[in-house]
Amino acid sequence: MNFDINSILRDNIKNLVPYSSARDEFKGEASVFLDANENSYGSPLETAYNRYPDPLQWEVKKRLSEIKGVPPQNIFLGNGSDEAIDILFRAFCRPGVDNVITVPPTYGMYEVSANINDVAIKKVPLTPDYQLNLEGIAEAIDANTRMIFICSPNNPTGNSINREDVETVLANFPGLVVIDEAYINYSRQKTFIQELTEYSNLVILQTLSKAWGLAALRVGMAFASEEIIEVFNKVKPPYNINQASQELALEALKNIDQVNDWIKETIREREKLVGNLHSLPFVLKIYPSDANFILVKTTDANGIYNFLVERGIIVRNRTKVELCEGSLRITVGTPSENEILVNTLKSFQS
Structure with missing residues (x-):
């Protein structure tokens, strides 16, 4: 099915003239910057933060391009993935009219x-084994459905969504299909x-918040066609x-070997934790996980x-969440944290 971005892009966004910052109008090096009303004397910190940052974060995107195998022009960086989600709604959904x-x-x-x-939100619950209900999704789509959100690996269930089912949605839905891969590592x-080249x-x-361990920096990523990324950049705040x-993310992105080691250890600890929890009498089921939690x-x-x-041990109670009744979401901790958790649970009297 052909996708036409203009068929779902809001008219006010099509006509929007984005804010042009000083750093948008001049790109490059100079000896004297008197264009952005910054404090020319510096900042009261060891590192000078008196100048505005690169509004499009090109150095970070270039490094991500090398790691992810996608051109920098196909990358958007946001204040967490939440900013990207919010921009999608503001750019493609008419308030009070459209639905997702x-x-x-x-x-x-x-x-x-x-x-x-x-x-408006149309909810099509996953099947009992936490996979897409393709028939239900097809029935829920109407002329004002603009986006379908699919989280894979899914939060809070931890499982990956069947790839063939996602491709079926991509191939047959004329709007945006948003795949949230926060836990893909x-x-x-x-x-x-x-x-990306196959599905426009x-x-x-x-995100850099999970495997990369940079949750406090709030750096989320969106990958899409240049056409869609241009919309993101048009709507986002200037800086x-x-x-x-940007500096800390760039430094962290040099340490891919360390991150890969953490990922391997997390997966080993996940399997070990699953085995230990299975022996507890009050544990009924542990769902398969492709994430850093179970x-x-x-x-x-x-x-x-x-x-x-x-x-003093905090997990997430998900018992009020549809299809997760009676369930706890437990993040995989360090070996010592997991040991403390299991030993503590052994003394629980159900």
Whole structure:
């Protein structure tokens, strides 16, 4: 199915003249900068942060391009993936008119952003084995459906979505298909980035918050066609990634071997944790995971959660989430953290 970005792009965004910052109007080196009303004397820090940062973060994008195998022009950097999600709603969905499809249980920010932007959500729950209900999705699509959000590996269930099913949606839906790959580094399934040239309606979200260990920097990524990335850049604030985050992200991206070692150890610890938890009498099921967390179905999620909180151990209680009743989401910690968790749970009386 042919995708036409203009068929879903809001008219006000088509006609939007983006803010032109001083750093947009002049790119390059100079000896005297008197164009941006900055403090010419510097900043009261060891590192000078008196100058505005690169509004398009080209150095970071060039390094990501080498790692991800996609041109810098196909990359958007946001203040976390949440900024990219919000921009998608603001650019492609008319408030009070359009709708999007989510497939719960899934990441909660899709619904929050939809509500903030007054965009209706059509929920098509995953199947009992946490896969797409393709028939349900097809029935939910109408003339005003602008986007479908698919999280894979999925949060909070941890499993990857069947690739063939995602491709079916991509090939048959005339709007944007947003694949959230926040946990892709831990998955046995490959990223959809290589499919960008095949599907012009594809948007992929990733982050430096998980495997790269940079959650505090708030650097999210979106990969899409140049046409879609241009929309992101048109709508975003002028300097949405600060200079310190750009510098620290660039430094971290030099250490890919360290990150790969952490990923391997996390996966080893995940399997070890699953084995240890299986022996506990109140654990009913542990769902397969391709992420750095596991979803554990128990006989008493609320009781176990409160028991752990009282002992200074915090997990996520997901028992009120559709299809996750009685379940706890547990992040894979360090070997010592996982040992503390298991030993503490052994003393829980169900």
